[in-house]
Amino acid sequence: MSQALDEIKIGGLGASRKRVEDNRFTRGKGNYTDDITLPGMLHMEILRSPLAHARIVSIDTSKAWDIPGVHLVLTGEMMATRNLAWMPTLSYDTQAVLATDKVRFQGQEVACVIADDPYIAKDACEAIDVEYEQLPVIVNPIQAVADGAPLIRDDKENQQDNVIYDWEVGDAAGTDRAFAQADVISKLHLHYPRSHPSPIECCGSIADFNRATSKLTVYMTTQAPHIIRAAVALVAELPEHMIRIISPDIGGGFGNKVPVYPGYVMSILASILLERPVKWIEDKTGNLISTGFARDVYLDGEMALRQDGKILAVRMHTDADHGAFFADAQPSKFKIGLMHSAFAAYDIPVAHLSARGTYTNKAPGGVAYRCSFRVTEAMFFQERMVQAAADDLGMDQAEFRRMNFVRDDQFPHRTPFGFLTDSGQYGKCLDVGLKAIGYEDFRRQQKESRARGRLLGLGISTMTEPLGAGNSREYDILGIKMFDSAELKIHMTGKAIVRTGARGQGQGHETTWAQIVAHELGIPADDIVVEEGDTDTAPFGMGTYASRSTPVAGAAIAMVSRKIRAKARKLAAHLLEASEEDIEWELGRFYIRSAPDRGVTIQECAMAAYSNMPDGMEPGLENTAYYDPPNLTWPFAVYIVTVEVDPETGVWDVLNMVAVDDCGVRINPMIVEGQIMGGLTEAYAMANMQFITFDAEGNCVGSNYMD
């Protein structure tokens, strides 16, 4: 009779385990960057440009230096003498740390002050006189490519215009031929406006350079501490083993805390110069106007259609507004973020996509806000084109989708823009959603209501998400391959610590990672502590963004657990005085196949690893695994929403919402549902115009939560 443990009881896969991190967060005992105080710590504030495009005539910092309590005032000129006025971005571009020649967006960093107290530092920033000479401003891609447009990046050699990239994928000639044979051509021009991930916690850092040990420790709000360590080693030319990046609790990220920001670099330089810890905590306006925004992409989409509803071809052109510096993360080999993850769920015979990115006088970014490599934009464009095509044909939108979906028997499937998908049941997913929302009934109700002047509407969105980057053959950031890692140490009493190269920002890694170990080893989740974010202790990994932590770091946890189990099996054989081949595993326990009552628990094996190992066996029960996935995973979903629109005011209200997600095995259903609810609210927010807008002079008119 099996003596296997009850997986749900020990907090394994599928358990809606209550979150471990909540114990400290609900007590106000989290440890966010701004909560950390180091002895002798100074405070940094940044002076930002009030103008979007202007030449810097002069900067007078003398009055700032005169304020008691001011230790250092940095300008671009001073950074330049140390070769730190510019830094590389995650996309092979450069970005000004402090402006030297001119400012290129409103909110750009112009100077910074380090003082005893943040109030003093702010006073000193206000005492800095900067004289500007205004230049013509560009606020969208159309202006950026217009004849005679002012050159924004005149700092770059060989940069003749404002175009960052002009890239294409697909079969242009084949697409042209298919369009020539179309019965109907559906066209759509769209703008997905600029928005901001806007975590409640702004960005910040505490740099602590210790001259005595030559070690630089930086506490900072980063989703990818190891990448930062590599960047600091390369930019600041410090030896990598003397750099320790600690990403403490993060108050939300959503993609905003992936890029490297000038404030981090300035705090590091200031700490090296002053040999004291320097803290920089951004304010909300600074966060909204200068850090990684999202979206701001224009689409020209066309679909070639046969009268019966079959899609013959798709043509897309996108113009992305990346701001003054190209600073989002983009794999160099396979440019996954340039919208060509679109139409993976649809059987499109031929397609062509051209994507152009431009510089404008707006903040840098284009980060993937709550998604993997800007798939949100790609899916938005895809689904709006599908909707428009169904309307143009006068077809039911659900039927139109079903007719054009990749069928269940067509996998593996090469998408029109070159990705390989391995599985999907798009039709079934749609049917489940339609049934749950009561599609036919709602259509009837809608007709009747409209006759009475009540406006009801129904929206459908289908999506496939390319997540879980790598594989490392195709995906990298700055040449660093996209894999991830886990380290697992089982202590002698059977308790354990697991560390990964990921860094959660509210996803509940401390809870779910332990559940994966519990599933693999039968050690109760409550006996496992999870640690992330410290580059001196965590194994090398690419961090948490692009929906990659569970499929990659989570998989690494399963892999390392299996390595541990393989060693534990040898220990079990030794303890049971049996041959390893005769040992069987059930959750939490090894036993002899022919005598199932004779067994040892995983905890007994752990004790033996430190106290009673067989001759010749290396002591201990610890290991590390690096997981390089074979491909992206391609989860899919159908979301259906019904709304009522007030005919007088246009205000709309959600009546019902159905989300059908294929997310694979649910490690913690409670957390999965929490993530879906959170994402949905952001979707509603975008639909309710949660945008960051600019006027013609490049003034950001959404620079705080009130606007």
Added chain:
Amino acid sequence: MTIVYEDHDDEAATDVPVRRIKFSINGKKMVAEVEPRLLLAHLIRRGLGLTGTHMGCDTTNCGACTVLVDGRAVKSCTMLAVQADGHEISTVEGLATASELHPLQEGFKEEHGLQCGFCTPGMMMAAKALLEENPDPTEEDVRWALSGNLCRCTGYQNIVKSVLWAAEKLRS
């Protein structure tokens, strides 16, 4: 709070005016000498080292810094420390006892009312003010009471459930 400056020249250091205030924090009586412009949130975080009160926006929008002043929910980034003179302040650190969580804290854990945790202390303090005034709130009451608190992770549904969970527990 004492600030020691480097002596850059021979002039006398500029006098920073300070005011002495008396207040209580989580039931404990305190005295502080503060600059008149010091925000209450900064007194709590830096002066008292109670970092559970978070600052998200500095502009009275996000509510992460919500504390109770004489039992009323106040965004502490929008009140000067000197205005706390003679008043009772409660922060998230005062919710639990050494051995027991407050029902609001339990509720947020039970109903998955938090993800990154940054807005949570402010949410709980705003909810505490509500429940003290109205022990049996409707969902609508809870939404209204928390309308000054922003969360970017959870989508609010579970936050509302958490507060209703706590209300029920407090009543029983």
